[in-house]
Amino acid sequence: MVNKIKFERENVIRVAGQLFWEKGFHATSTRDLQEAINMRPGSIYSAFGSKEGLYTESLKDYTIQMEDQIESFLYNSDCILDGLHAFVVNTIIETKECRPSAICMLVKANSEFTDKDSNLYDLSLALAAKFENYLTVLFEQAIAHNEISNTLTAIEYARFFQVHLTGLRGYFNRPGVEQLAQQMINQMFILIKNL
């Protein structure tokens, strides 16, 4: 190698992702990005090909981060549902001051793109499916450990979880309703355990 790449690719993707997550793809300009990640157009385009390329990497990274976060909460919990509960509380309540948006970046993506923006639309669907698979495996384990009944299949639990979490994250994407969140999250997990 003749000259080392100066920027740290992972970190750049993460910072860009924060901007994209907050403002959305269309409302984020390449000049916003240049400033946020401290790179000039030529470097960005040689590294990522396009604004869309950088967004793609950011959205993939977001999904991985979210799964990593769940893994970390599971590691520190006695059972799967407690881990998921801690994750949800963290996502909705504890990160309130330090996140770009309460709403999941995947959900924002799925909301922003139509099948006209086909690449990004397809990507958002594929990553959502991947995340649902990930959750399904967790609920398979929860059923196997008798944490929840087998009235529903694992994938049905996963869907219920996703629907409810997405709804809550959307609902709490506004100021001044903090104290409601805790009880609505508790209600969510009471429901899951009684489905």
Add this chain to the structure above:
Amino acid sequence: MVNKIKFERENVIRVAGQLFWEKGFHATSTRDLQEAINMRPGSIYSAFGSKEGLYTESLKDYTIQMEDQIESFLYNSDCILDGLHAFVVNTIIETKECRPSAICMLVKANSEFTDKDSNLYDLSLALAAKFENYLTVLFEQAIAHNEISNTLTAIEYARFFQVHLTGLRGYFNRPGVEQLAQQMINQMFILIKNL
């Protein structure tokens, strides 16, 4: 009056709203709008002041339409929960081929705007609060008619309804999962009746 306005204001707002609902505010250009509503820039700007002005009217109109639609389902149902059930089925399943998006335009707005776009951000919050009040009145009636228990207050039912519906509309904003929708909607209303 010296010269009548040629366009029909309500219809223009509705058509513009369909475009905004599908593509979002930032991804809809004024030239897209010109073509969709068949008006030239000067007319649009004299009638609505700006792209933001037209969007504002469209989002207000969307909220009214949604409430009108619920009213119509309530009128044709024997009780409030059956009316809401019919509304949800219609929203998620029956209008599949003829709507700009499965996702509520209010939710899309709340997802798209940050407090930097302050006017539209505030508007989306205000309309969401208005809609929650509307739902709360309905659930007050449902409690009074003993359709549901008074374990929760009316506003808590309204919140649960909104969270669940938003989650479902997001979940079914993709192709090929039609037959799941019916059973998840049924589950939603079973839960409401047993809260």
Add this chain to the structure above:
DNA sequence: TTTGATTTTGAACGTATGTTCAAGTTAAAA
């Protein structure tokens, strides 16, 4: 038929956008 306030038209404006590329810089290898 003429008037005149109002609405419609569409060319044009200034700016912001995504992207390109020639020139400059870097540092490992020769």
Add this chain to the structure above:
DNA sequence: TTTTAACTTGAACATACGTTCAAAATCAAA
């Protein structure tokens, strides 16, 4: 020290954007 391939820079490009405005068209009233 020189070479050289890789990386970075930032001015510049073409286009798309939201918006304006002078001119043309419209039609109820005089």
